[in-house]
Amino acid sequence: MALSEAQAPVAAESLRLQALGERDVDAGLALSDAAGWNQTGDDWALFVRHGHAIGLRDEQGRWVATAAALPYGSERGWISMVLVADAWRHRGLASRLMDACVAHLRAGGIVPVLDATPAGAEVYRRIGFVPGFEIDRWERRALHPAREPHSAGAVRPAGAGDRDAVLAFDRASTGLDRGFLLDDFLARPETRIWLGNDGRGFVVARAGRRATQIGPLVAGDTGQAIALLEAAIDASAGSAPLARPGERTIFLDLPRARREVAAWLERQGFVRQRPFVRMALAATEPPRLGAAMFVLAGPEFG
Ligand SMILES: CC(C)(COP(=O)(O)OP(=O)(O)OC[C@H]1O[C@@H](n2cnc3c(N)ncnc32)[C@H](O)[C@@H]1OP(=O)(O)O)[C@@H](O)C(=O)NCCC(=O)NCCS
16 A cells, blocks of 8 residues: 555654565565556565565555565576555665665675666666666557467477476576476466477466566577467467456567567567666676577566
């Protein structure tokens, strides 16, 4: 719940910095909902279980700000979920939580990485983050007419026995050890996964708060990436489990370098919603796009 001006702020320094626990998932969700974001309670639970999810509480114990650091193995970790309740903005809370996330990762020798909006990128650049590649969030609104798939036969739905292959494709394309992330996505009842029949990639579609989120998508080439996207989009817009009323809007985060895929998305009725830039702190080199990475898991997961 956003705080009114009347309730607002004692000194920001008096807020208590604490780790979020499982019981705080709903409070986190209230902040991401207020910002119009797409994360679900499952996503927040994932940050609590596998990451360093922290926040600031007021004197009544209400969470007024959050941030999360999510290490993938011992080399790189993502920072995300930087959210501050309206009444508490412009008092340095986001900066304080950001500093704590950076310190947490660096204490473990892990390079902090994040996907920043243009406004965020300016702030992060000042504290030493260097930009890598650009990303666009693409969106297609609900009720877009479904169409016949053209690439039938190029992909197949994944089964339980495909988990190891999916994790191996992801590791090969990202260089990240993020099996726990994919296992979490795979365990959600509404998640759907397809594999390319050329044996070189996969796509995940999962339910979000506002829209179905497609990604990650790993593929050997653009044609296979589009075939995988078709399967995921058709299932999300059609009659499959992901297509419950209100959940048929689709989001996906595409590196800008994937121009052919972007042109294809435009023909399918997608529009660019907003840009991000991938940034890394004190990295020996800026973040680079893996050769087979076509769609990201999302700005909060990389
Ligand atoms: C962006 C946001 C987290 C800033 O929180 P805050 O506590 O007011 O920020 P601070 O006072 O620590 O930051 C100092 C300055 O850096 C800016 N800043 C910090 N982090 C930022 C970010 N990630 N994106 C944009 N601006 C940011 C702040 O706007 C602030 O500038 P201002 O006081 O002139 O407006 C807050 O406005 C918010 O929750 N917005 C909605 C969610 C969001 O966009 N999160 C960031 C996602 S990358």
